Amino acid sequence: MEEQKPASLLKSSLTSGIYIGVALILISVILYVAGLMFETWAQYVSWPILLGGAIWAQLAYRKSLGGEMTYGQAFGAGVLALIFASVLSSIYAYLLYAVIDPSLQEQLRILTEQRIIEKGNVPEEQLDMVVEMATKFQKPAILATFGILGGAFIGLIISLITAIFTKKNPSDLVPE
Template sequence: METSTASPLATPTSVGMRYGLLIGLVSIIISFLLNVTHLEQSPAKWLSLVVLVGGIILAQKAFRRANGEFMSYGQGLGVGMVLAAVSSALSAIFSYFYVAFIDPEMPARILEKGRADLEAKGNMSDAQIDQAMHWTAMFVQGPALVIIALVGGLIMGLIVSLITAAILKNPKPEFE
């Protein structure tokens, strides 16, 4: 009986890093364009999620192709999580620098729109709206912005990777 100790042609880390850099840069460009045009609160913000989903699928397919069309569930999950970590880190760093140096008024715009939306609904008192705005302000500025962006990106990446790895997996047969 012969056992194969050959390492895969591509590792989940190498593929995830490569695609994570690419998806991170694309996400930064999308975020920059949305922020510059003041559309950061519009439905167009979901475009970054579409890019993340597409990037994870492309990365998992590239990993499979590079490894003789085989990919275990764990490898697919690993590719997606490395991609999400790299992409989220780049996006979080960009968000911090954008708010700190390029457009420091962006958090105020977000808070203003949030207050207007809550007032338009009419189901909260002024004290409740003030409390909600206090909490929102803590999350749209400073280090909390980086943490929220990083954790949010990792959670979304995990959810997408769990689903796409289950769909795209093709494990090697055990008795071949």
């Protein structure tokens, strides 16, 4: 009898990550077309996709393993899938800000300045310096880098939690 080869964590996570990344990009495109990218609530739209995507990636990997998966395997599948999704969506964000619509950088700078003024935490004589400093972190490459790092961190947190619920430890009973 031929022994079945275990599923590859990397391949399973990459496949799931691509689907999650495409979903994140589609949401971003919809927000961009609707002119809602910089709305405060829009930043929370991706959370259900990340949460659901991590669970989906973990369950898909568990299924490929034959229905049993340890906490570590579930955690790894979730983190890797969300890292791959973050890389994909960060590439899109870079292209959006650098190539597709470079005017978004100026719109983001203006919005940042307005929000700083509204909060009133910065004295007027320091406003230009603070806005200039914030603008340095709003370059497409830096936004993409922070998108990947942030996605990895969020993937870590989400996967630590969801792995608790998606794991299914191998049974101690050996079929006879």
